[in-house]
Amino acid sequence: MSAGAPRGAGGGSTGRGAGGLRASLAGLTTRGRSFLAAGVAAALCAYVLGQGELLRVGLLLAVLPLICVLALHRTRHRVSGSRRLTPMRVPAGSEARVQLRMENVSRLPTGLLMLQDRVPYVLGPRPGFVLDRVEPGGRREVSYRVRSDLRGRYPLGPLQLRLTDPFGLVELTRSFSTYDTLTVIPRTEALAPVRLTGETSGYGDGSRRSLALAGDDDVIPRGYRRGDDLRRVHWRSTARYGELMVRREEQPQRSKATVLLDTRGVAYEGAGPDSAFEWAVSGAASSLVHLLEQGFSVRLLTDSGTSVPGDGSGFTSGGQESAEAAGLMMDTLAVVGHSDGAGLTRAYDAVRSGGGHGAGGFGGAGGDGLLIAFFGDLDDVQTEVAAKMRGRCAAAVAFVLDSGQWTGGPSRVEERLGRLRETGWTALAAPPGVAFGELWRQAGNAPLGTGASGGWG
Template sequence: MREALAGLTVRGRVFLAAGVTTIVCAVIVGQTPLVRVGVLVAALPLLAALWIGRSRYRLALTRTVSPQLVAAGQTAKVELTLTNEARTPTGVLLLEDHLPYVLGTRPRFVLEGIGHGWRRHVTYQVRSDVRGQFEIGPMSVRVTDPFGLIELGRAFHTTAPLTVTPRTVALPGIPLGGAWTGSGDNRPRAFAIGSAEDVTVREYRRGDDLRRVHWRSSARVGELMVRREEQPWQSRATVFLDNRLISHRGQGIASSLEAAVSAAASVAVHLSQRGYAVRLVTASGEDPGTVWHSRSASVNTAPLLEALAVVQMENSPHLDTAWLAESGHGGLLIAVLGGIGDGDGRFLNRLQHHAATSAVIVLDVDAWAPHLAPSGTGATSAALASTGWRAVTLRPRDHLEVVWQELGRLANRQKVDS
């Protein structure tokens, strides 16, 4: 009852004040009929508070988001199922689901009283032009009486995740190249007669399947050893994304970083569909969720897109090189670069040295902020081409699929020259 009285709305307080005032004035002027009117007006919010206070609400909420992984600009459906598990019916329910501002305005719904065991289903759609991982919820519920005199707040603390991935475009098929290597080991070997498993073992490397650990050899040597397994050959590709703050210009979804992330996502999806085992590397190093050995034989681009959905600016002025020592040699490398300074030349040389085939998409970052002074760090495709890269330039008005075809023409030109 005390909580219900504390939940008096403005209308309820006005009714209570008007009833008390009417009673006092009626007593002063001696108008008995007005006393009855004042008692009725003042009793309405008190009776509503008594009814709300004696009610026992046991509400259950189930929230479903489908799909949980959408591309920027696409919509997802949120379905709410509200159940009354108490024996008494509820009053009028005012529902408000909390959303991040990028997903739109908070949806509000009004439901009439729900009886015992009844359910109500409510659906709405969310859409974001900004990539990222978001939490939908929690839900706040306000219970009110039919006259709107009392309003009590309830809250559900559960939330549901939604991942918005970068926009991707379909890329045409072009000559890519790259070393074809066995997914069991990084060098081809003939199958053993009668078995596809080698009898030899080697030391454990990061990303190896733990099911391949040879425990007897590990106990003898004192460190993890894995069996050399020969599996169907598979081409490997590394997508490198330079996401440093000093390498990009512009703000928000119109920045060069967003264009670079979208380009890297399009390339990663295209290579996965072409049968490549793709991993993602950013300025801070290799993403652990996209290592080669964690990829299945089926095309599954969700780990790559989820990793790119949360890529943020890196404040470090230097590019991480630790992953190069562990990656070995060979494979296809596609780099998506912003502005490159003079100090990055050594890294780019090492990057090219560790790849069998290397190509780069260079963003003209100054074109994303023409009102600002030139950054002076923009790497040109011509400069990189002189060092052996297949290099093309991407500008704000360029179509990625056209730039991608230009990479294919460069590959054909190199074949003719060779």
């Protein structure tokens, strides 16, 4: 057999030849080796004792496994296989379906085939299927489901095919060459459409002009300027004013929002699906999805200063590019782990720079964006750095996960929250067991002004 693969939804084909006769001999099962050993032993005893009948029995036992090896080695079956994974991106705790299809592309029927797909142990037991005789040109389809409570990227494959003889003396295993990847993203919660302190709506700014609802009046005409596209000429206004007028169509601007995730290893204690860090990752994912649905231009930022999407501005733009950027951010959260950093300085610099654009950024002129941050443990120094991030943001909301609350140790979270509120943050503690949707609603109910309200209770 040899491996070769048509691409697509995870495919491949196997044929004859890889490994040679030596590889086929290595495929002898325990039963086959026992037959061979018993035959050799019987032949030796027959030679010593001079028993011709016993010699014939020994030769039969020894030759039968070798005949099966030769038969499988000369098998000319060509089998193609494909894998289809739906969906390829699932939230933690949800199932994905894997469909396998085998097709006999040779002119001879196959024997008994055993099909097995390689699956990481976190996705469940390794699936195996037994396929009976497949006629020439025939196909068989089987499926199984995978599920993981841990986010990450998991390879599926390569697909393995096992051929056996009718006596079970020889078993040959060949692998296809392709595999697929299942991306398990963090769990997300549906969030209520609340208005955070100082927040603007997703589209537009307070100073933009109002546009008419529909029809030809959904334009603001102005005088023709050299270089204007003639297709934008507004003939009704031209006839009314006696000069050439063109449409000046104003497009609503997308308000910007940054979701900051503190990934410092020193800021969290514990591990597993119910740890504080996993809660923060899930909260960041829920915020990103909600803000994109509300029409914001969003970016994901970590304490290392890394911004996703990673283009010049760091923010999603809209349309198909926005959908691709959203997928990129969720893929990033699927594999994000603890960083080695000890401080938030790089994140502060990235927030202050606003992704390279002063207008609409943070810290630049007209810094009117929204900042949502998920912090781990904060000492005095990092609390001051976080407080400075508030800057000129239209709104800043912080969810602080204190290890003392999550592990039962001493907690200083209220002191940290008080300092953040003094600088204009809407700061809330995130204790274990609380749903992020509830904290989100509480952040929306915080009074206007300093955002001094917060906490749980």
